[in-house]
Amino acid sequence: MWYHSCWDRHCPQCQTNASRAWCEKQKEQLLPVPYFHLVFTLPHELNDWVNDHADVIYRLLFQSCWKTLHVMGQRKLHGQLGMTAVLHTWGQKLTRHVL
Known part of the structure; x- marks a missing residue:
């Protein structure tokens, strides 16, 4: 967690973990x-x-x-x-x- 985060989904500092988690979840749904x-x-x-x-x-x-x-x-x-x-x-x- 970063203090004073901007929380923008494109920000590599703020959203790296969330982005990785989202990608992994999407991969699980692939046929x-x-x-x-x-x-x-x-x-x-x-x-x-x-x-x-x-x-x-x-x-x-x-x-x-x-x-x-x-x-x-x-x-x-x-x-x-x-x-x-x-x-x-x-x-x-x-x-x-x-x-």
Whole structure:
């Protein structure tokens, strides 16, 4: 424990132990199957449209991604895939990058 901690979850001084514990807990929940990281993006030309209709566009993006993976799993891998999806709307410098 650190006195006068900022308690920010990104602070290596304040949250190292909590972060490690969280990671270990997540690992315990993993299934004994291969995992892959995939990235689906939209063309920058759609940024203005996305800003105006974000709820519709992002819903369609997630639906399209899932449908693509689902069909690929059935047709190419003869199995059933699972998916965890996260929407990232910020860049490496924590600035919005869908503008």
